[in-house]
Amino acid sequence: MVAKLTQGFWAKTARIILRNRILILLILAATTIFMSLQWDKMRFSNSQANLLPDDHPVNLEYLDFLNKFGEEGNVVVLAIKDSTLFTPEKFNRWNKLSKQMGAFPEVDYVISTDNLQELVKDSLGERFVMRPLIKSTPTTKKEIDSITNHLFNELPFYENLIYNKKTRTIRTVIYLDKDIVNTSVRKDFILEDLSTLVNNFEKETGMDVRISGMPYIRTMNSQNIIDEIGKFILAALGVTSLIFFFFFRSFRATLISMFVVIIGVMWAFGILGLLQYEITVLTALIPPLIIVIGIPNCIFLINKYQQEVKKHGNQALSLQRVISKIGNATLMTNVTTASGFATFIITDSKLLKEFGIVASINILGIFVLSLLIIPIIYSFMSLPKDKHLKHLNTKWIETFVSWMERIVRERRIMVYIVSIVLLVTSIIGIYQIDISGSPIEDMPKKAEFFQDIRFFEQEFDGIMPVEIVIDTKRPKGVLKPTTLKKMDELGGHITDIPELSRPISVVDLVKYSKQAFYNGIPKYYQLPTSQENAFIMDVARKSADNGNLLSSFVDSTGQVARISTYMKDVDTERMEVIEGKLQEHISKIFPEDQYKVSMTGSALLFLKGTKYLVKNLILSLTLAIGLIALFMAYLFRSFRMIIISLIPNLLPLVITAGVMGFVGVPIKPSTILVFSIAFGISVDDTIHFLAKYRQELTANHWRIKKSVYAALRETGVSMFYTSIVLFFGFSVFVISNFGGTVALGALVSATLLFAMLANLILLPSLLLSLERSIANKQVLKKPQIDILPLDELNSPSEEEDPTR
Numbered sequence: 001m002v003a004k005l006t007q008g009f010w011a012k013t014a015r016i017i018l019r020n021r022i023l024i025l026l027i028l029a030a031t032t033i034f035m036s037l038q039w040d041k042m043r044f045s046n047s048q049a050n051l052l053p054d055d056h057p058v059n060l061e062y063l064d065f066l067n068k069f070g071e072e073g074n075v076v077v078l079a080i081k082d083s084t085l086f087t088p089e090k091f092n093r094w095n096k097l098s099k100q101m102g103a104f105p106e107v108d109y110v111i112s113t114d115n116l117q118e119l120v121k122d123s124l125g126e127r128f129v130m131r132p133l134i135k136s137t138p139t140t141k142k143e144i145d146s147i148t149n150h151l152f153n154e155l156p157f158y159e160n161l162i163y164n165k166k167t168r169t170i171r172t173v174i175y176l177d178k179d180i181v182n183t184s185v186r187k188d189f190i191l192e193d194l195s196t197l198v199n200n201f202e203k204e205t206g207m208d209v210r211i212s213g214m215p216y217i218r219t220m221n222s223q224n225i226i227d228e229i230g231k232f233i234l235a236a237l238g239v240t241s242l243i244f245f246f247f248f249r250s251f252r253a254t255l256i257s258m259f260v261v262i263i264g265v266m267w268a269f270g271i272l273g274l275l276q277y278e279i280t281v282l283t284a285l286i287p288p289l290i291i292v293i294g295i296p297n298c299i300f301l302i303n304k305y306q307q308e309v310k311k312h313g314n315q316a317l318s319l320q321r322v323i324s325k326i327g328n329a330t331l332m333t334n335v336t337t338a339s340g341f342a343t344f345i346i347t348d349s350k351l352l353k354e355f356g357i358v359a360s361i362n363i364l365g366i367f368v369l370s371l372l373i374i375p376i377i378y379s380f381m382s383l384p385k386d387k388h389l390k391h392l393n394t395k396w397i398e399t400f401v402s403w404m405e406r407i408v409r410e411r412r413i414m415v416y417i418v419s420i421v422l423l424v425t426s427i428i429g430i431y432q433i434d435i436s437g438s439p440i441e442d443m444p445k446k447a448e449f450f451q452d453i454r455f456f457e458q459e460f461d462g463i464m465p466v467e468i469v470i471d472t473k474r475p476k477g478v479l480k481p482t483t484l485k486k487m488d489e490l491g492g493h494i495t496d497i498p499e500l501s502r503p504i505s506v507v508d509l510v511k512y513s514k515q516a517f518y519n520g521i522p523k524y525y526q527l528p529t530s531q532e533n534a535f536i537m538d539v540a541r542k543s544a545d546n547g548n549l550l551s552s553f554v555d556s557t558g559q560v561a562r563i564s565t566y567m568k569d570v571d572t573e574r575m576e577v578i579e580g581k582l583q584e585h586i587s588k589i590f591p592e593d594q595y596k597v598s599m600t601g602s603a604l605l606f607l608k609g610t611k612y613l614v615k616n617l618i619l620s621l622t623l624a625i626g627l628i629a630l631f632m633a634y635l636f637r638s639f640r641m642i643i644i645s646l647i648p649n650l651l652p653l654v655i656t657a658g659v660m661g662f663v664g665v666p667i668k669p670s671t672i673l674v675f676s677i678a679f680g681i682s683v684d685d686t687i688h689f690l691a692k693y694r695q696e697l698t699a700n701h702w703r704i705k706k707s708v709y710a711a712l713r714e715t716g717v718s719m720f721y722t723s724i725v726l727f728f729g730f731s732v733f734v735i736s737n738f739g740g741t742v743a744l745g746a747l748v749s750a751t752l753l754f755a756m757l758a759n760l761i762l763l764p765s766l767l768l769s770l771e772r773s774i775a776n777k778q779v780l781k782k783p784q785i786d787i788l789p790l791d792e793l794n795s796p797s798e799e800e801d802p803t804r
Contacts (some may be wrong), residue, residue: 014323014375018316021376028372032263035270042273044184044222053348058608062600065469068555069562073214073465073602074108074176076190077456078198081169082207086144090205092137097201098172106180106189111162112172113147118155119516156525157512160460160502169459176215190219211449212456212463214602217440220449224737225284232288233265235732240295243725248302252381257298260373264290264366271358271365281738282355282673290362292729293337293681296722297370300330303718305378315383319375327371329691333684334367339627340680343620344673349613401716405709408764415765419651426658433661435572435614435668440464444737453569461501462566464603468503468582469562471596476558481533484510486589487563488527493585494565497578501566506553567603572666575607610668617672624676625650628683632690645686648763649679652754656747665743674747681726681748682755685719689759693767708764716760723756 017024052059078097084090095114102110117130133151138144151158152165162171180186194216198209237258245254265287277283304326308318341363344356407415443450456463468490472483484507491503511525518524554561567578579599586597625646632642653675665671692715696707730752733745 010324010327011320013327014320017323017372017375018319018379021379024372025376028263028369032266032270035267035274038270038273040273041276042269042279043276044187044226044279052605052609052612053350056348056608056612058600058605061469061598062605065467065562065598065600068469068560069552073218074178074181076174076176076194076211076213076216077171077460077463078174079169079171079210079212079456079459080207081167081210081455081459083168085170085207086148086168087141088139088144090207091144093201093205094170094172095134097197100197101172101174101194104189104193106177106185106193108175108177110172110174113151113162113170116151116155116158116162118520119157119512120520121516154520154522156522157508157515161504164459167459171460174213181215186215187219187222190216191223210452210455212452214463214465217443217449217453217463220447221443224444224447225279225281228736228738228741229279229284229287231735232285232732233291235735236288236291236729237261239728239732240291240725243728244295244299247299247721248306253298253302256374256377257295257302259377260298260370261291261294261366263369263373264294264362267365267369268358268362271361275354275358277354277358280351280355281741282351283358285733285741285744286355286359286362288729288732289359290366292726292732293334293363294366294370295725295729296684297330297334297367298374299721299725300326300718301370301374303721305375309383313383315379319379322375323371329688330367330371332687334363336628336631336683336687337680338363340624340676340678340683343624343627343676344617346620346623347613347616349609349616352613352616397717397720400720401713404716404760404764405712407761408708408712408768412765412769415761419762422655422658423651426654429658429661430654431661433657434664434666435610440569443739445739447737457568460566462499462568464567464569465601466500466565466567466599466603467562467601468565468586469560469598469600470590471560473594473596474559478506478554478558478561479510481527481530483561483595484527486595487561490585490589491563494563494582497581499568499570499574499578503563503565504553505563506561507563509553572607572610575603579604579607614667614672617676621676621679624679628679641690644763644766645683645690647766648758649683649686649755651758651762652682652751653679655754656751659750660747665747668740671740671743671747674744674751678748678751678755682752682759685723685756685759686763688719689715689763705768708767712760712764719756719760723752726752727756 080094085094091113095112098110098112098114101107102115114134116133118133120129120131133155134147138147148168152163152168159165161173163169164171176186176189180189194211198211201207202209240261241254241258244257245251248254268287268290272279272283272286301322305318305322308321309315312318338360341356341359344352345360347353347356440450440453443453453463470478470483470487472478472480477483487505488507491505491507494500494503507527511527514528515521515525517528553564567575570578582599586599590597628649629642629646632645633639656674656678659665660667660671689711693707693711696710696714697704700706700710727749730745730749733748734742736742736745
């Protein structure tokens with residue numbers, strides 16, 4: 001009953017499409033125009049990707065920190081490591097650059113050699129005041145040497161903040177307005193104003209300015225994403241069109257296919273704008289993905305059309321069969337592919353959820369476009385010429401199919417041995433996979449801003465913020481001597497960890513106040529004794545009046561303090577060791593009944609987010625496998641057939657995971673997408689093969705061997721075509737500057753290639769060896785859904801002319 005209804009549905013759909021060609025084209029044109037009008041609503045991501053759900057405890061701690069102290073990643077740093085800087089002309093030009101930066105409304109304040117304040121006692125010796133380090137513009141090298149010697153040797157408060165004493169590297173710290181850090185205003189300031197000022201400075205002085213800080217890194221990274229969208233689209237169009245033309249040798253067929261996928265790309269951008277989702281490193285992949293996934297649809301439809309034309313030459317009937325026969329099979333394959341992406345929707349990650357929604361919608365959209373546009377356009381054209389049909393009898397393809405058939409017929413035991421060896425080897429490789437929780441792991445390694453990250457790691461011990469929040473549980477408890485001593489002790493442990501920078505906290509201000517009390521003698525840069533502690537509040541008040549330093553490290557009640565440090569880019573295992581050490585020291589130093597201490601910051605947030613994501617994506621992949629298994633059960637009503645259909649698709653995933661372990665590709669947000677994407681796509685070949693196999697069983701009176709070989713010959717060509725297109729289509733991502741995107745493209749391509757071989761060699765072998773019960777007529781007498789594969793050819797007399 002279901003089969004008859006389904007078959008009748010597609011025949012009716014074919015008549016509707018071909019009899020309403022003009023109306024459908026007008027509807028598609030209007031929809032495309034509507035989608036293009038949504039492009040102005042597209043927004044590029046200005047904030048760092050948060051992989052944790054909003055209600056996750058780690059995320060709540062981070063949000064609480066932001067509420068108390070504001071955005072932690074609002075610092076842009078400039079640095080110069082050049083001995084010629086310490087000459088009057090260049091030194092004054094460097095100070096001028098700092099003044100120019102501070103004049104912009106997007107900048108809260110700037111700390112540099114130009115405006116450094118020195119804490120000193122006033123003339124009466126009763127109060128502390130802030131005195132400029134540079135009282136007048138230096139005009140001689142001697143004056144500059146005096147200033148720098150005083151800075152390097154007598155002001156330890158600014159060490160690793162403004163200068164590196166060993167290498168004599170000078171740094172300017174720019175604090176952006178916290179309200180604009182996660183907006184497009186930040187991007188405009190960095191790309192236009194800051195870049196222009198720095199470029200002018202470099203031209204005038206001939207010195208190389210290093211730039212970093214999370215706002216700058218995020219801006220440059222986002223700009224790279226924007227630049228790569230166009231590159232990916234052009235590369236995907238170019239590669240897929242060349243392969244398509246190579247197979248079909250028809251400009252007409254190639255142009256029609258390109259037209260379909262270009263409309264699909266326009267819809268993809270329109271849906272992003274319509275849903276008002278930000279374009280991130282993941283959603284930027286959707287337009288080229290639509291091209292890569294859409295081309296196989298075009299191959300299926302055009303290949304079927306040309307086969308029908310070659311068989312009987314009736315254009316109207318050929319087009320009707322393209323829709324009625326291929327529509328059902330293509331819908332199923334697109335639904336399974338969309339399901340692979342849709343499983344991301346169940347994750348609690350906003351980033352992945354949006355990616356899954358947009359990708360699955362657009363995959364179904366490209367199916368609709370190809371099913372409507374290709375038959376309609378061909379209906380207005382003349383029949384394909386003989387030269388366009390020659391590819392249907394290409395000798396090298398026949399040789400390839402014969403080779404596969406020979407392997408299945410004669411080398412079946414060897415196929416199983418190779419499969420088992422690959423499985424065991426891959427499992428060993430899986431145990432060597434690492435998890436990467438580094439937020440800069442995927443950034444373009446050759447980009448100038450990435451080289452600057454490495455420079456600041458070497459000179460100032462990192463750029464990724466780590467924050468330790470200390471709640472004393474009582475107002476004004478931060479400035480109590482006992483609290484300050486505990487914070488200083490923890491700061492000493494942080495300093496002992498080589499991957500962390502020197503911590504900065506209110507403790508440094510208090511130490512600086514004691515040094516000032518003793519006339520600036522550097523050896524007194526230490527915490528005051530209980531007798532000296534009476535001066536602390538006065539110093540803190542004056543410090544606040546001269547740069548808001550205290551408010552940066554203590555909340556308004558004086559109850560909560562922060563210790564800020566920066567982490568180098570280290571592997572996840574080392575990062576977890578560092579976190580464990582810090583937690584151990586915190587537990588010993590701060591009793592839980594008196595203090596509440598938590599660790600946060602974007603570096604730890606990304607680590608936790610990655611580990612959380614791995615768990616969620618394992619769940620989504622399991623769901624995808626479960627959905628496909630249910631789908632197979634619905635089609636074949638055989639548990640053994642479910643197992644047989646899953647093995648050729650799971651084995652390539654295991655092999656890919658093993659390869660990742662052996663070559664050192666870590667699990668990270670980009671690479672864990674590989675498995676769900678590849679599984680959703682590779683299972684399409686299984687569906688086509690098993691559908692044809694089931695049909696051949698009926699035609700050959702349940703003779704398994706004859707049916708398997710017939711299915712292999714019939715579907716092998718189309719499966720090879722589409723797999724090659726997908727392989728090279730996903731390979732375009734290896735031209736990316738982002739390591740994660742390169743890994744995604746290479747791993748998906750490799751997985752799909754493994755899957756093609758598994759479906760064309762291992763699957764037929766399993767059917768010949770294991771599947772006996774499927775030949776039972778009782779099982780197959782009433783199939784649930786009539787899946788008609790690409791290569792099925794019927795007699796022209798069996799169907800009506802749709803134009804009647």
